[in-house]
Amino acid sequence: MSHPAPIVIVGTGLAGYSLVKELRKLDKETPVIMITADDGVSYSKPMLSTGFTKGKDADGLAQAETAAMSEQLNVTVRTFSTVTGIDTESRDLILGDERLRYGKLVLAWGADVIRLGIEGDGQEHIHSINDLVDYRAFRKALHGGKRVAIMGAGLIGCEFANDLRNGGYEVDVIAPDANVMPSLLPEAAAKAVQHELTELGARFHLGTVVDRVDRQEQGVRVTLGNGEVLEADLVVSAVGLRPRVELARAAGLNIGRGITVNRALETSAPDVFALGDCAEVDGQVLLYVLPLMASARALAKTLTGQRTEVRYGTMPIMIKTPCCPTAVCPPPKGAEGEWQVEQEGSDVKAVFKASSGDVLGFAVTGRFAVEKQALAKQVPPIHQD
Ligand SMILES: Cc1cc2nc3c(=O)[nH]c(=O)nc-3n(C[C@H](O)[C@H](O)[C@H](O)COP(=O)(O)OP(=O)(O)OC[C@H]3O[C@@H](n4cnc5c(N)ncnc54)[C@H](O)[C@@H]3O)c2cc1C
Structure with missing residues (x-):
């Protein structure tokens, strides 16, 4: 048989x-x-x-x-x-x-991972980290180094910035938008995360891009579109x-x-x-x-024979920046409404409300992060029947 x-x-x-x-x-x-x-x-x-x-x-x-x-x-x-x-x-x-x-x-x-066509002869010093094999290679390459340049200030770029600072590394973050995590966070929350990461010692170079990565005797020279030149032991590419x-x-x-x-x-x-x-x-x-x-x-x-459809509920995203605990539930793309922001320093509670008053999304940072569960209950599920 x-x-x-x-x-x-x-x-x-x-x-x-x-x-x-x-x-x-x-x-x-x-x-x-x-x-x-x-x-x-x-x-x-x-x-x-x-x-x-x-x-x-x-x-x-x-x-x-x-x-x-x-x-x-x-x-x-x-x-x-x-x-x-x-x-x-x-x-x-x-x-x-x-x-x-x-x-x-x-x-x-x-x-x-998206790989940008960066000029220069330092390509082998640019690391993308999307699995454990990549991570092992990154940690090996970092051994004995002190300075990391991160391309991209999205969720992954910001999380690595926080983690590398916690590991005692010098960190430069380079990204084209004016704010960190532009597709996830409203401006007030983004500024709060950036502020706390800066307090932690990360340096941000926003509104510009990496043009070239050139090999040096020790590590690489990173040339930015705005003319700045940085030195790093390696570059982490976190551009999507x-x-x-x-x-x-x-x-x-x-x-x-x-x-x-x-x-x-x-x-x-x-x-x-x-x-x-x-x-x-x-x-x-x-x-x-x-x-x-x-x-x-x-x-x-x-x-196993029981055809079943998935239904996505409300799915808040926790951003692992312990210097500024952050959770976000982005409103659906194109949703009509506006952000209402309550803020004390880096503690931000931003709620995206439709004109009906319905809560369609939120972002919370700092001491407001604990409100994520309660707010998530008010947000409609991603898949509506
Ligand atoms: C640094 C980082 C932090 C993150 N943090 C969060 C977080 O806090 N919260 C959250 O919700 N999400 C987070 N994410 C995203 C989350 O980790 C991913 O959505 C999830 O792990 C994807 O899993 P996957 O199994 O679909 O893909 P993968 O884990 O990429 O697995 C793909 C598999 O397919 C195999 N494969 C690919 N091509 C082939 C081929 N041609 N032939 C054979 N095998 C192949 C690979 O070898 C691998 O085994 C994070 C991601 C990163 C990189």
Whole structure:
């Protein structure tokens, strides 16, 4: 008797492993093969920007070895295996010369870091940190150094700025907008975070960009668009992420800003699903943990025969800048209304209200951060029925 084709999951990040954990609560037996381009070590990606604060290096941030995950979850994990294509007609995953038959296929292959075309011969000193392997290389390169230049003042750039200051490093942050985290925070909250990071010793160079990174005897020389020249041991690039869509597009799947899926996480091809940073779920591309956890719970049920749609509730984002604790629930794009701000120094409570008085979003910093739970209850869920 031939065995049924397995469930194949591409990716062992939080999306892939969360899905298998949920699946195994419902079904201990169905064969599952996980494929990953990296070493398959289980870790919590949000912790990468807390290493110095928590006194943990890359090994300290690893949560479980691949073999332990494989045994605990009763799955086969194939490491250092890169998917190169999908044949949705024959239901094969393509890995170079090899074809792997799937019964059901789940794409949990994450997002790519955006790489800017920076001039200069110091390219190998520019680090993007989007997984534990990157983090290990970054910590190794930083060894013996003191000065870090961070490109980008979004959530990840600001979190690394705080963490590196806590680790005793000199930090310069360079970003084109006038404020930090411009797509997440209203101005008053952004200014508060910037102020507290500055008090902590981080130097901000806003309204400009990095033009060149040139090698020096010690580290690099970083030339900014405004003419300033900085010296650093290395550069961290934190300028954004883009869902990985190319292989899915080549396979003929519908693509938007991510791999297009409905609320049942179904792509446009039969028995092919997607979740996590690579997916656009019913129009939402949310590169955060809470949406992927909700998706994993729903998809586990679907894969075990009970088709289930995910419904995103209210999902506040905690920004890990301990010098200025911050939480935000951005209002939906294009929402009509205005920010109402209450402020004492770096303690900011900004609430986005529609003309009806309904609360559509909020941002809280400092001592107001404790109000996040109460405010989140007032914000409507992301997916409204
Ligand atoms: C520094 C940092 C801090 C963050 N902080 C927070 C936070 O505080 N709160 C929050 O909610 N979110 C945070 N995030 C975002 C959150 O961590 C991500 O949304 C989440 O981890 C994405 O998980 P994923 O499994 O979808 O993708 P990934 O973890 O990127 O996993 C992708 C997997 O796919 C594999 N893969 C990719 N391409 C291929 C291929 N062709 N073949 C085979 N395998 C492949 C990779 O090897 C990997 O195993 C943070 C992110 C970063 C970088």
